[in-house]
Amino acid sequence: QVQLVESGGGVVQPGGSLRLSCAASGFTFSSYTMHWVRQAPGKGLEWLALIRSDGSNKYYADSVKGRFTISRDNSENTLYLQMNSLRAEDTAVFYCAKLVGVTTPFSYWGQGTLVTVSS
């Protein structure tokens, strides 16, 4: 069955960095655009970034542009999110997801990993 398993979350000080990973299995990871989405405690969903199937194009929400970098390793079926210059307002559960697309009418989500930015 399809699995997306995030890891790498934890507590980090403001200004620090963290790298999240998402291990994919049960589907052809290399065929799909992948995304990171976050959810601050008690808040709604916020789309952060996407990367095309071959890694050729990446797009970011304005809130993280220049601080976060999405990448993937199709040989390892793994998605990454490098997060730099972290702020308290980045505290959230971070989800790895294959969101519904124009030609792919289905969606897969991980269970999320919690990132807490605090001194």
Next chain:
Amino acid sequence: EVVLTQSPDTLSLSPGERATLSCRASQSVSSNYLAWYQQKPGQAPRLLIYRTSSRATGIPDRFSGSGSGTDFTLTISRLEPEDFAVYYCQQYGSSPPVFTFGPGTKVDIK
């Protein structure tokens, strides 16, 4: 950039009642590429509806979507106990791609 607003913030209903949730876009959604997700506490979101009105695999037919342009609706014909959750709309298919979510509507038990 398309901004999505949802109303109401909270909908208090009883099982068996009809729920009507609204999602409004600040500009026309490209080719009506509008999706709806359901999220329960402690769980990841689940896709319900894609391209405005198509149900995702395994979604019961009590869920339906409609709309076009800037105004979209998710209807739950008869609420089941498991339907009490938060619902998010999301637009996709824009260029450059931005997958904006609405702020969500919570459907809770009256």
